[in-house]
Amino acid sequence: MSNLYEALDRFFGISEKGSTVRTEVIAGLTTFMTMAYILFVNPAILSAAGVPKEGVVAATAISSAFATLIMALYARAPFALAPGMGLNSFFAFVATPLIASALAAKGLEGREPWQIALTVVFLEGILFILLSVSGLRELIANSIPSSLKYSIAAGIGLFLTLIGFNIIDLVGPAGPEPGVALNVERLTSLDVLIALAFTLVAGALMALRVPGALLISIIAAMVLGWVLGVSEPPQGVVSLPQFSAAFKLDFTGLISLGPAVALALVFTFFMVDFFDTLGTITGLSAKAGLMDKEGRIPGIGRMLLSDALGTTFGAVMGTSTVTTYIESAAGIESGGRTGLTALVVAILFLLGLVFTPVLTAVPSYATAPALIIVGLLMMSTLSRVKLDDPTEAIPAIMILAGIPFTYSISDGMGLGFISYVVLKAATGRWKELNPVIVIIALIFAAYFISLPEIHAVIKEGG
Numbered sequence: 001m002s003n004l005y006e007a008l009d010r011f012f013g014i015s016e017k018g019s020t021v022r023t024e025v026i027a028g029l030t031t032f033m034t035m036a037y038i039l040f041v042n043p044a045i046l047s048a049a050g051v052p053k054e055g056v057v058a059a060t061a062i063s064s065a066f067a068t069l070i071m072a073l074y075a076r077a078p079f080a081l082a083p084g085m086g087l088n089s090f091f092a093f094v095a096t097p098l099i100a101s102a103l104a105a106k107g108l109e110g111r112e113p114w115q116i117a118l119t120v121v122f123l124e125g126i127l128f129i130l131l132s133v134s135g136l137r138e139l140i141a142n143s144i145p146s147s148l149k150y151s152i153a154a155g156i157g158l159f160l161t162l163i164g165f166n167i168i169d170l171v172g173p174a175g176p177e178p179g180v181a182l183n184v185e186r187l188t189s190l191d192v193l194i195a196l197a198f199t200l201v202a203g204a205l206m207a208l209r210v211p212g213a214l215l216i217s218i219i220a221a222m223v224l225g226w227v228l229g230v231s232e233p234p235q236g237v238v239s240l241p242q243f244s245a246a247f248k249l250d251f252t253g254l255i256s257l258g259p260a261v262a263l264a265l266v267f268t269f270f271m272v273d274f275f276d277t278l279g280t281i282t283g284l285s286a287k288a289g290l291m292d293k294e295g296r297i298p299g300i301g302r303m304l305l306s307d308a309l310g311t312t313f314g315a316v317m318g319t320s321t322v323t324t325y326i327e328s329a330a331g332i333e334s335g336g337r338t339g340l341t342a343l344v345v346a347i348l349f350l351l352g353l354v355f356t357p358v359l360t361a362v363p364s365y366a367t368a369p370a371l372i373i374v375g376l377l378m379m380s381t382l383s384r385v386k387l388d389d390p391t392e393a394i395p396a397i398m399i400l401a402g403i404p405f406t407y408s409i410s411d412g413m414g415l416g417f418i419s420y421v422v423l424k425a426a427t428g429r430w431k432e433l434n435p436v437i438v439i440i441a442l443i444f445a446a447y448f449i450s451l452p453e454i455h456a457v458i459k460e461g462g
Contacts, residue, residue, distance in 0.1 A: 012076055012338040019337045023211070024078075027336025028344025030215045031080050034367045034374075035327040035345075037167070038064070038082045039352055040360045046320060049092035049114045055245025057356060059083075059318035062241075065349035067310025067322045068342050075302035076339035078331055079284060081310045082349070084323040085163075086407060090272060091117055091320035094455075095265065101459040102257050115250040116257070117265075118315045122249055124269045125312030125321075132308050138301035141278055143436035146295035148416060150381040151396040153283035155403035155412050156326050157378025162404045164371030167364040168195045191230050191365040194221050199369035206373070214334055214370045222366040230365065236357040245318025264454045271447050273321050275410035277307050279403075280324045287378050288332045326409075329374045391427055395420035414444035 005021050008014065014021060043056035060083055067081035099113040131137045162180075165171045170192055171180045186192050198221040205213035225231045254262050281304065284290075285297045292298060307324050314322035331341050352359045382400065386392040395416040403412030421441040424433050 008340055012340045014338050014340060017337040019335055021340065023335040024338055024340035025344055026212045026215055027078065027331035027334040027341040028348070030212070030218070030334045030370065031078075031325075031328050031331030031336065031341065032345045032348045033215065033218045033362055034330040034370050035080060035082060035325050036348075036352075036359055036362045037364060037367065038085070039356060041085070042083045042088055042319065045088045045092050046114070049096040049117070050112060051114045051318060052242075052244040054242040055318050058241035058243050058353060059245050059314065061349050061352035061356070063310060063314035063317050063319050063322050065346045065352070066313050067306060068346035068349060070309055071303065071306040071324075072339040072342035072346055075299055075306045077285075077290070077299065077303050077306075078288065078336040078338055078341035079281065079303065079324045079328045080331070080342055080345040081307060081322050081324050083314060083319045084273075084276065084321050084325070086409075087272065087276065087321040087323060088319075090269075091121070095120070095269070098455060098458040099257070099265070102261050103253075105460055106257060108253070108256055111250060111253040111256075112248075115248045116253045117320075118318065119249045119251055119254045120262075120265045120269050121321050122312055122315035123254075123266050124273060125308055125315055127266070127270060128274070128308030128311060129305065132301060132305040135301060137274075137278070137304045140436055140440065141282060141300050141304070142296045143434050143440075144278075144282065144295075145420070145432070145437065146291075147385045147392045148395060148399065148413075148420060149282045149286050149291070149295060150384045151399040151416060152279045152403075152409075152413060153286040154379045154382035154385075154396070155399045155401075155416075156280065156283040156329070156409065157287075157375040157381075158400060159375070159404040159407075159409070160326055160329060160371045160378065161375030164368045164375060167371070168192050168368045170195075190228060191225065191363070194225055194228075194230065195365040195368040197221075198366070199372050202369050202373055212334065214330055214373070217369050218362070218366050221369065222362060225363055225365060231363040232361075234358045234361040238354045239356050241353045241356075243317070247316060248318060249316065261458050264457045268451075268454055268458075269321065271443075272408070272410050273311065273323060275413050275444075276408070277304065277323050279409040279413050280326050281307070283378070283381075284324070284326070284328055284332060286381050287329060288337060290337075327371065329378055330370045333374050333377055391420070391423040391429060391432075394423060414448060417441045418444055 008021055042060045043053045046056045047053035064082040071079050095117050096113045099116050170186055172183050198217045202213055202217035226233045310322035385396045398419045399412050399416035402415040403409050418441045421438055
């Protein structure tokens with residue numbers, strides 16, 4: 001066993017990062033348990049677009065395992081990947097209906113819109129691979145000013161906290177009023193009370209520096225819920241995977257929509273996926289201490305390529321965009337610093353192919369406390385932003401508020417990047433800008449302005 005520990009230590013550089021094999025394994029378990037919900041949530045969302053539900057279960061498990069394994073062994077980073085929340089909703093409730101409208105406009109109702117949407121995801125994944133291999137994505141990532149990177153981490157943190165409250169239905173739309181509101185009728189629900197109680201338990205354990213505090217709170221909340229009858233324990237152990245959604249790409253259908261529609265679809269998916277991934281990796285790296293003194297992230301090219309390969313493979317297997325998960329922050333907070341954390345997650349997702357009944361038994365009220373607390377801890381990076389400088393503080397608040405309130409990492413980043421460039425230029429501080437960040441801001445501005453027109457082009461079939 002000691003030989004195995006030594007081999008893992010050497011390969012992943014565990015001691016060098018100030019971690020241990022035990023800590024990395026606990027971090028992997030923690031990350032997985034906070035994101036295991038994707039094994040049943042993703043099929044529920046994509047099946048609404050017509051994708052075979054059983055096929056999406058298998059596609060979710062195997063694509064998550066594949067992408068996370070690459071991140072573990074190639075990038076050696078503590079990040080887990082899976083079909084992205086938000087990205088899957090965009091696939092099911094925006095892109096697929098738009099494609100259906102375009103098909104109807106062309107008189108091609110016989111084709112499956114979701115198969116064409118998978119083809120678009122595949123193509124934007126190929127584009128990502130090319131950009132990653134060329135080094136362009138790495139150049140863009142390293143050109144983002146440190147203050148924006150720290151703001152992205154804080155914005156993702158607030159987003160995680162909001163997700164934590166959302167998954168237990170404690171907050172929701174405020175009805176006719178703008179914004180969100182407290183669901184007061186949920187305050188006495190047993191699952192919410194368990195979630196809130198174990199948020200405090202996890203906080204106390206962390207304050208006492210108990211190893212694996214988040215994992216302990218997740219397991220304890222889950223078991224208590226089973227005992228009290230709030231949720232059911234696993235009703236089975238194994239189930240055979242069904243790959244009914246795999247290898248369903250429809251290039252002919254995409255081409256038949258015309259070049260304008262095809263380009264509009266690929267560009268839209270590209271923008272959302274590119275900046276969601278970039279923001280997530282940047283934010284997680286800032287929190288994990290993986291950035292150097294110049295604000296660069298060593299090895300980010302490998303991280304981005306791992307993500308791109310996951311997206312392409314996932315589309316072939318039958319799921320929407322696979323991306324780096326912000327829930328990886330839970331494992332990072334538990335001490336995960338190397339690819340061993342990701343390797344543990346990959347193994348657990350691979351087990352999900354046959355042990356789906358067991359792995360999907362983790363209830364949302366058990367994982368919500370970890371997300372709420374980790375979100376708070378990630379917001380600590382905001383202290384590294386010069387909040388007494390309006391040209392730094394205003395873009396920071398744009399990102400901090402924009403990410404959770406738009407429910408989109410890329411949209412929040414766009415608001416922050418545009419305001420950063422405008423403020424620096426307006427105050428004559430051109431030297432603090434680099435050409436890449438200016439170009440990104442202009443691309444975001446063009447994207448925001450053209451988004452309604454892009455949707456109209458797709459819907460009308462060109």
